Amino acid sequence: MSGAAERASSTISLPAYASGGSLVALLGETIGENLRHSVARWPKNEALVDLGEGERYTYEALDAAVDGLARSLLAAGMAQGDRVAVWSPNRWEWVLLQYATARVGVILVNVNPAYRTHELRYALNQSGSRMLFAVPTFKTSDYRAMVEAVRDELTSLERVVYFGTEDWTSFSDAMSDTAALARRESELSFDDPINIQYTSGTTGSPKGATLTHHNILNNAFFVGEGCRLDDQDRVCVPVPFYHCFGMVMGNLACTSHGATIVIPAPSFEPAATLRAVANERCTSLLGVPTMFIAELALADFADYDLSTLRTGIMAGSPCPTEVMRRCINDMHMSEVTICYGMTETSPVSTQTAADDPVEKRVSTVGRVMPHVEVKIVDPNGLVVRRGEKGELCTRGYSVMLGYWENPEKTAEAVDEAGWMHTGDLATMDEDGYVDIGGRIKDLIIRGGENVYPREVEEYLYTHPDIIDVQVIGVPDERYGEEVAAWVVVRDGATMDVDVLRAFCAEKIARHKIPRYVVVVDEFPMTVTGKVRKIEMRKQSVELLGLTPRATEG
Secondary structure, three states: OOHHHHHHHHOOOOEOEEEOOOOOOOOOOOHHHHHHHHHHHOOOOEEEEEOOOOEEEEHHHHHHHHHHHHHHHHHOOOOOOOEEEEEOOOOHHHHHHHHHHHHOOOEEEEOOOOOOHHHHHHHHHHHOOOEEEEOOEEOOEEHHHHHHHHHHHOOOOOEEEEOOOHHHHHHHHOOOOHHHHHHHHHOOOOOOEEEEEEOOOOOOOOOEEEEEHHHHHHHHHHHHHHOOOOOOOEEEOOOOOOOHHHHHHHHHHHHOOOOEEEEOOOOOOHHHHHHHHHHHOOOEEEEOHHHHHHHHOOOOHHHOOOOOOOEEEEOOOOOOHHHHHHHHHHOOOOOOEEEEEOHHHOOEEEEOOOOOOHHHHHHOOOEEOOOEEEEEEOOOOOEOEOOOOEEEEEEEOOOOOEEOOOHHHHHHHEOOOOOEEEEEEEEEOOOOOEEEEEEHHHOEEEOOEEEOHHHHHHHHOOOOOEEEEEEEEEEEOOOEEEEEEEEEEOOOOOOOHHHHHHHHOOOOOHHHOOOEEEEOOOOOEOOOOOEOHHHHHHHHHHHOOOOOOHHHO
């Protein structure tokens, strides 16, 4: 190729498509088989530490406990493909149940600990769960009372076992013989469904994403590879097990690499998390951006020895650039990675690498995962060019089997070619790095101008008095939508719309500058740490005295 032709070709943007080539093969085994291999390699390594309950297991002890619980499930008559639900914050029993159900081919149904009776009834009935494992109480929630309130309406439920009680002890003591367990394990395939996770949809009933051994074990393994995990790592897991972040990127990533799972507390507590990192000498810390923001904002943050931290994962929602920089500089997480994905894709589709340039790690969600494909498409489904915005789609081993007993919703999400449509706006640069611009439904259209909330949020994070910020669209009679910013400010600081608009003046385009400011102590959140922007929009209409659009009535 001549010099002129080469220069001309370099100006032609590539399609926004990438596939994850890898010299490392996918794991062709069940979760139970994978755990046994880890036990054989690292029997004396610490596998699980529950600081809240004071429980510790080596790999060989964990394996024995999992075997015992698996035999108890068989003794209770659980057949391959039966559903068993778990409704609990993070505890050591949750981990045992995760691996025991996988070992006998029973599908674990994750029930959001924040669910109340209506949602619990729906999840158990829709999944056809035969058993439920739960905590009797936690904080102000009386789980036992809530179960009893709907017990007569639970059409398939036969038995409830409560962690930390005689229920649990008596259930665990009733075990089938070891030969029965060996027979069951020999009948399992890694393509069998093993997990149902209900998506926290903002409209309609939750949908049960159904995942296989192959889906979540491989995703966990390659996420762990991306963090350079090995048998010397200790991973602090404050994110909920009920979600893929905790049970896949936390638990399964650890056990597939011989690392240690450290549970700092049953639910997220900033101080307990940093105390766990310091006392247990953790090398990795997981969290959604709001968790890291809360940890960094602790008044005594500097008193915690975080020097052992090397890596970690930030995921769940777009990460503010300034927060990422502070994790690298102030928390010693020099190799921290950003992961992007969704429950339906097991969950991770892209990840930054430990040796990526810092600028890529603070401004993108990385490149496509091994053995996965991603593409960015326009509203007609055609692939856009690199640098152009569109909807991110992903395909490969990680895509769910479908939504449990919901073929219509499955067909809406996964097209005939196997592509999962994420509903997220994204761009891909010339090197294949993906940047998430937010949910398509969160796009603000102000007087015909597109406003991408994350662009505004990134700028507002640079204000010295703003700890956290979320930008949303609110109804406006003249422009259709206007920009509103919900902000959390530092102690003693004040913030109003005039101050914020003055900060934005001449720095960002006029149509992007928030017209409204709402100062709050915290945002409405899902249990996984995702901000509920639809709830913020509803509250803004009331707080600001706006006239809702007909669709928001």
